Amino acid sequence: MASLGPLTLLGVCDGQIDGRYRTSYLTNKLGGRPDWSPVPPPEAPRCPRCGARLAHVVQVYCPLEDSPFHRNIRLFACPASECSGRPECWRALRSQCLEEEAAAGTPCRPAPPQEAPLPATHWCDAADDWGEEEEEEEGGGGVEEDQQEAAETICEAVTGIDVSSRLQDLSLGESQEDVPVLGSFFISVVEESDLGGEDDDLQHAQELLREYERREGVAVGELECGGGGEEEKYEKTKARHGDAVFSRFMKKISLCPQQILRYCRGGKPLFISKPPPNLAQMVSACGSCGASRTFELQLMPALVSLLRRKDGGAEVELEFGTVLVYTCTKSCWTAGSGAAVEEFCFVQADPDQQLFK
Incomplete structure (x- = not known):
């Protein structure tokens, strides 16, 4: 899922992953357990607020152009009701491995060193x-x-x-009983620029958009912003409730309302509500090398309805509008490292959740 210039890639939910399918660090997927390469961390990450194990939400394979590394970004979140939607209860972990290490047969999930299970x-x-x-x-x-x-x-x-x-259900030296596992699905990838036509679903989305325009008294088409700098001129067109940013969000996703992920490293994020004016200062420098961070991907509202326990009830485990991930501009990595690099998550709540149900 490497990005070339302004290219935006969309992730959409594909078939369910069960015991019939193998997955690896090369797989784009949601839910399930992460496939680490080459060496996983010693235990599943914990919520800094309540201390519970975090659920694996998304795994994205995203190597960079002209880089010798395989590269993954994995997002984890706390499903506890009091933690859902809190930025500090999300974690984005980036891991990499050299292509020659993978070619040499380095296992994605090695067995505990004291006893290697036989295939x-x-x-x-x-x-x-x-x-x-x-x-x-x-x-x-x-x-x-x-x-x-x-x-x-x-x-x-x-x-x-x-x-x-x-x-894959095993990990190094820890019990997995207290790690929440969400239902797992493959993620298919399409280029946003390829979505030119309208099928029945897209036509329905456009009709909803027109109804939204009539109800709110705003022409959403006017909200598309051109190039320019970091600051979007959201104030030029106002909806009656004052949320022109959300109107632009709806317009942008109307070509593919089922998208669960947007990927555009170095591009512009799609905010669901007006971001804080000091967001650039909030996005901290890389904790590993000190370099600045750049936007890389975000999770979308259509993902929320899919985040249910693997063997549990029908209740949705997480609620959010969008989760934006900013990563190290240098994509720093030490060859042979067994520790993932933590990146920055910015979470926005959904200002109008019923539109996605």
Whole structure:
């Protein structure tokens, strides 16, 4: 999902991820457990406010042009009702690994160092040896044939299981029982510039937009801002409730209202409400190298309805308008590092949540 100039990429929800599918750090997905590469942190991140484990929300594979690194950004959030929507209860972690490390077969989720689990093929190779000591001690006649038949049966059963998907539920030295897991889906990527036509859904979105214009007494089309600097001239066109920023937001997403993610490294974020005037000062420098940060991606309102527990009820776990992620302009990284770099999240609440339900 690398960005070229002003190119904006949109993420839309695709098929559900279950035990039939393998995922890796190359996978764009929402929910589930993160696929770390090359080495995961020792435990799932915790909420700084309540101390609970954070749920994995989104994993984005986003290598940079002319960079030797594979690169991921993963977002985590606290699903507790008193924490949902608070910026401090979100965390964005960036991890990278050299392409030659991945080509050499460095595992995405290595096993605990004290005991490396064998893959299914190794289990089957060793199955022929099961019970040999017992056979030598007992000297039984038909035991070898019975054991061989049993080994073959077990081998067939094991090779039919996606063991890697089971191993993804493990991590280094921690219990996963208290880590909330959200339902997982693949994320497909499209270029915003390719969305020229209107199908029935898009036509319906345009009709809703026209109704919004009539109700609020504002021509949303006038809210599109040209190039210029950092500050958008939101005041030129005002809706009756004074929220011209939200009107522009609605106009911008009308071509693809089902988008759950926008990616445009170095581009301009799409605010859902007027940002604070000191936002540039709020976006802190990179805590790893001290470089400034730039906008890279944001989560969109359509994602909210998909964030439900994997095996729980139908209640939505998180509420937000948009979550903007700013990352290190240098994308600093030390080869061989096992610690993810934390980036900056800015969260805006949805000023009119019912429009997305």
